[in-house]
Amino acid sequence: MDRLTTHTAGTLFGLHGEPAHERIVVASDAASGLQAVIAVYSTALGPAFGGCRYWQYASDYEAYHDALRLSQGMAFKNALAGLPFGGGKAVILRCPESLDRTELFKAFGRLVHSLNGIYITAEDVGTTSDDMRAVQSETSWVSGIPRADEAYGGNPSPRTAYGVFVGLKAAVQVALGRDTLDGVSVAVQGLGSVGWDLCERLHQAGAQLIVADIDAGRTTRARELFGAQVADVGRIAGVHADVFAPCALGGSITETVAAQCHFKVIAGGANNQLLSLDNGDTLQRRGIFYAPDFLVNAGGIISCVREYLGATDAQAVLDEVALIGPRVLELADRVRVTGVAPGRAAVAWAQEKMAAV
Numbered sequence: 061m062d063r064l065t066t067h068t069a070g071t072l073f074g075l076h077g078e079p080a081h082e083r084i085v086v087a088s089d090a091a092s093g094l095q096a097v098i099a100v101y102s103t104a105l106g107p108a109f110g111g112c113r114y115w116q117y118a119s120d121y122e123a124y125h126d127a128l129r130l131s132q133g134m135a136f137k138n139a140l141a142g143l144p145f146g147g148g149k150a151v152i153l154r155c156p157e158s159l160d161r162t163e164l165f166k167a168f169g170r171l172v173h174s175l176n177g178i179y180i181t182a183e184d185v186g187t188t189s190d191d192m193r194a195v196q197s198e199t200s201w202v203s204g205i206p207r208a209d210e211a212y213g214g215n216p217s218p219r220t221a222y223g224v225f226v227g228l229k230a231a232v233q234v235a236l237g238r239d240t241l242d243g244v245s246v247a248v249q250g251l252g253s254v255g256w257d258l259c260e261r262l263h264q265a266g267a268q269l270i271v272a273d274i275d276a277g278r279t280t281r282a283r284e285l286f287g288a289q290v291a292d293v294g295r296i297a298g299v300h301a302d303v304f305a306p307c308a309l310g311g312s313i314t315e316t317v318a319a320q321c322h323f324k325v326i327a328g329g330a331n332n333q334l335l336s337l338d339n340g341d342t343l344q345r346r347g348i349f350y351a352p353d354f355l356v357n358a359g360g361i362i363s364c365v366r367e368y369l370g371a372t373d374a375q376a377v378l379d380e381v382a383l384i385g386p387r388v389l390e391l392a393d394r395v396r397v398t399g400v401a402p403g404r405a406a407v408a409w410a411q412e413k414m415a416a417v
C-alpha cells in the first residue's frame with residue numbers, strides 16, 4: 061500500500077495542510093462483513109468519480125488515509141483530464157476469503173446508493189468487473205462493466221496503459237529530445253494489468269525493458285516475450301535506465317530514491333508515486349522529469365466516465381486518452397516558465413480548473 065508519513069497523513073476530516081474533504085463515510089455491515097471508507101474530496105466539477113480499492117491494510121488508520129489521499133488524487137486527475145466530475149475514492153478492507161464476495165460488494169453497492177449520487181464507483185486495485193456487477197445490482201452509480209449491447213465499457217486497464225504509454229512518450233520527448241522510444245531503456249515496476257500492457261506497447265515501440273514484480277512468473281514471461289532484463293523487487297528503483305515506470309502501488313519515489321536514482325524520466329501508472337511533493341522538488345533539482353501520475357494514468361477514468369455517460373465509439377475514447385500526450389507537453393511548458401516542479405505545477409493547474417467553476 062502507499063506508505064504514509066506524518067506530513068502526508070491527516071486528521072479525521074482531511075489531509076494536513078489541505079482543504080477538508082467534502083464528505084467522508086466510514087461504514088460497516090455486519091451481515092456481509094463489509095468495512096469500507098468512501099472519501100469525497102471535491103464535487104466542484106461534478107459528482108465525485110473514482111474507483112474502489114479492495115486491499116489488506118496494516119491498520120484501519122492506513123485504509124482511512126489511503127482513501128483520503130486517493131480521493132484527492134482523483135479530483136486532480138478528473139480536473140486535468142477535462143472530465144465533468146469531481147474526485148472521490150472508496151476503500152474496502154479486505155475480508156477473509158471465506159466471506160461471500162458477491163454479498164460484500166452488494167453491501168458496498170447499497171452504501172454507494174445511500175450517498176444519492178455524490179459518488180460514482182468503479183474498479184481499482186483488487187476489484188474486478190464481476191465485483192462491479194454485484195455493485196450494479198444495488199445502484200446505478202457504478203461503471204467499469206462490460207456491456208451486452210454495442211455500447212462501450214468494461215475493464216479500464218488497457219486504456220490506462222495506453223494513456224501511460226502516450227504520456228511516457230511525451231515525457232521522453234521533453235527530457236531526452238527524442239520522438240521515438242526505439243532504444244530507450246525503461247524500468248517497469250509491477251507487471252499487473254497496467255504494467256504488462258505497458259510493457260507490450262514499449263516492446264513494440266523498440267524500448268529496452270528492465271522489469272520487477274513480486275510474482276516471479278510474470279517477470280519470467282516478460283524475459284521470454286520481451287527480452288526484458290529482470291531486476292530484484294527491492295532494486296528496481298536503483299537500476300540505470302532512461303525511464304522509470306512505477307506500475308505497482310504508490311509511494312515508490314521516496315526521498316532516497318529521488319536523491320539517488322539514475323533515471324531521466326519518471327512516468328508510470330501507479331497512483332501516488334511521490335511520497336510527498338518535496339520528493340518531486342528533489343527530482344526537479346536533479347534534472348529528472350517527473351510526469352505526475354494523476355496526469356498520465358487518467359486513461360482508466362476517462363474510459364469509465366465515457367462508459368457511464370453512454371459512449372458507443374471506442375476509438376473516440378482512445379482519441380480522448382491520447383490527449384494525455386499534449387497535456388504532458390503543456391505541463392512541461394508551465395514548468396519551464398515557472399520553475400515549479402511538475403508535481404506541484406500539475407496540482408496548481410488542477411486547482412485552477414476546480415476553482416474556475
Ligand code: NAI
Nearest residue numbers: 216217220250251252253254273274308309329330331360
Ligand atoms: P494489478 O494489481 O493488476 O498489478 C499490480 C502488479 O504489481 C502486480 O503484478 C503485483 O504483483 C505487482 N507488485 C505489487 N507489489 C510490488 C512490488 N513491491 N514490486 C514490484 N511489483 C509489485 O494493478 P493495476 O490495475 O495494474 O494497477 C497498478 C497501479 O496503477 C495501481 O497503483 C493502480 O492504483 C494504478 N492505476 C490503475 C488503473 C487501472 O485502470 N487498472 C487506473 C489508474 C491507476
